[in-house]
Amino acid sequence: MNIVIFGPPGAGKGTQSKFIAKKYNLYQLSTGELLRREMQNNTELGSKISSIINNGELVSDDVVSDLIEKFISKDAFKQKIIFDGYPRNLNQAINLDNLLKKYNQKIDLVLNLSVKLQTVKIRIQERQNQENRADDNEITAIKRYQTYEKSNQPVIDYYKQRNLLKVVNGESSINQISQEISGIIDGFKG
Ligand code: AMP
Numbered sequence: 001m002n003i004v005i006f007g008p009p010g011a012g013k014g015t016q017s018k019f020i021a022k023k024y025n026l027y028q029l030s031t032g033e034l035l036r037r038e039m040q041n042n043t044e045l046g047s048k049i050s051s052i053i054n055n056g057e058l059v060s061d062d063v064v065s066d067l068i069e070k071f072i073s074k075d076a077f078k079q080k081i082i083f084d085g086y087p088r089n090l091n092q093a094i095n096l097d098n099l100l101k102k103y104n105q106k107i108d109l110v111l112n113l114s115v116k117l118q119t120v121k122i123r124i125q126e127r128q129n130q131e132n133r134a135d136d137n138e139i140t141a142i143k144r145y146q147t148y149e150k151s152n153q154p155v156i157d158y159y160k161q162r163n164l165l166k167v168v169n170g171e172s173s174i175n176q177i178s179q180e181i182s183g184i185i186d187g188f189k190g
Helices: 015-024 033-040 043-054 061-072 089-102 117-131 136-160 176-185
Strands: 002-005 027-030 082-086 108-113 165-169
Touching: 002 015, 015 027, 015 082, 015 089, 015 108, 015 176, 027 061, 033 043, 033 061, 033 082, 033 176, 061 082, 061 089, 082 117, 082 136, 089 136, 108 136, 108 176, 117 136
Parallel strands: 002 082, 002 108, 027 082, 108 165
Antiparallel strands: none
């Protein structure tokens, strides 16, 4: 199955995607990780996007679309992807549907992790101590949360209309969230 996991920065998308990928034998496609890899490897793309990412803004839709198509087009990942951090706006949501259609695939489930700004600030501070990401400081975290708030509602509405959306309480502990997600996936009937 193809799953989209959606939520603000610090909601636990990465942690839960890894858990889901392992338990259900899916491939975790994290656009944030792919973009950070470009920056770490000092590629041409990496140098173009670093100031955007470090300002908490979104990289252009075309750039991210090219990155994800490389995975969607691979037979090995067919109908086996968890999209972590994509789509982030309505244009990307529509583009994802079109790309999946092109490769005879579809989205089965969208998980929306809901978390308050106060929790985001605390989690990002904790992650900063562990991972040292350049965009994990309080100012950028607030900007990323605001970027999310600006573009998330149309995406939520888009998936709600298609009956794909399941809201998950992202305020609970990692294990509780994993359990809630497992319950949703196990109860899924395509
Ligand atoms: P994440 O690891 O998902 O928190 O993403 C980190 C950063 O990468 C975001 O704040 C954006 O700057 C960029 N990014 C990740 N995914 C996308 C996307 N789908 N569209 C545009 N920018 C993205």
